[in-house]
Amino acid sequence: xxxxxxxxxxxxxxxxxxxxxxxxxxxxxxxxxxxxxxxxxxxxxxxxxxxxxxxxxxxxxxxxxxxxxxxxxxxxxxxxxxxxxxxxxxxxxxxxxxxxxxxxxxxxxxxxxx
Amino acid sequence: xxxxxxxxxxxxxxxxxxxxxxxxxxxxxxxxxxxxxxxxxxxxxxxxxxxxxxxxxxxxxxxxxxxxxxxxxxxxxxxxxxxxxxxxxxxxxxxxxxxxxxxxxxxxxxx
Numbered sequence: 001x002x003x004x005x006x007x008x009x010x011x012x013x014x015x016x017x018x019x020x021x022x023x024x025x026x027x028x029x030x031x032x033x034x035x036x037x038x039x040x041x042x043x044x045x046x047x048x049x050x051x052x053x054x055x056x057x058x059x060x061x062x063x064x065x066x067x068x069x070x071x072x073x074x075x076x077x078x079x080x081x082x083x084x085x086x087x088x089x090x091x092x093x094x095x096x097x098x099x100x101x102x103x104x105x106x107x108x109x110x111x112x113x114x
Numbered sequence: 115x116x117x118x119x120x121x122x123x124x125x126x127x128x129x130x131x132x133x134x135x136x137x138x139x140x141x142x143x144x145x146x147x148x149x150x151x152x153x154x155x156x157x158x159x160x161x162x163x164x165x166x167x168x169x170x171x172x173x174x175x176x177x178x179x180x181x182x183x184x185x186x187x188x189x190x191x192x193x194x195x196x197x198x199x200x201x202x203x204x205x206x207x208x209x210x211x212x213x214x215x216x217x218x219x220x221x222x223x224x225x
Contacts, residue, residue: 004157031211042118042201042215043158050211058212090157101205102148103213105157 003027004106006091012112019078021109023091025071032074033058033092033103034066043090049074081113116141116206120216127192127223135187135219137202145205147185148213149178152199161200192223 003026045058150158164180
């Protein structure tokens with residue numbers, strides 16, 4: 001693994017509760033990403049960051065917010081969790097974008113919203 | 115809109131039986147075509163990046179090739195430990211931050 005940890009690894013929560021997932025990297029990479037993976041879909045980008053306090057939306061950003069106050073940490077928040085947000089969430093990092101943007105993934109967080 | 119289609123969805127091979135996985139794509143300005151391996155319960159593991167038609171890369175029993183419309187992942191004499199889901203993704207000039215992933219091919223290699 002490319003020095004990426006995610007916490008928690010598993011979480012069960014109730015509809016309407018706030019949830020925060022954490023991604024921590026030790027590679028000092030500039031770019032960080034949050035994806036979700038669901039059966040029947042490929043990995044889909046939720047949000048990404050191109051530097052401290054610099055973030056932008058991905059393909060499926062509705063219902064999610066992110067923050068990055070330090071190079072090594074990227075937080076994903078579900079303000080009010082819904083059952084449609086039950087998924088496996090992956091964090092990824094990369095150093096460059098211009099050279100093709102190969103991304104390295106963390107181990108994932110399995111989130112269940114009941 | 116960038117699109118990635120992988121086929122077949124699932125593939126069962128006998129140990130030693132070589133085969134290929136397909137990734138067809140449509141993209142505006144290819145910046146990179148990526149192959150990943152994903153084991154159950156784990157994050158995708160990077161394998162290869164291909165940048166231009168005609169390019170090939172190899173790693174152990176795996177060889178990735180690229181044309182203007184497709185990429186192939188050739189698996190030579192596979193072993194049971196090659197069993198995994200293989201993902202194809204691309205980065206385009208329209209938005210290099212975002213990788214567009216296919217749904218994957220689940221490979222099972224039977225001893």
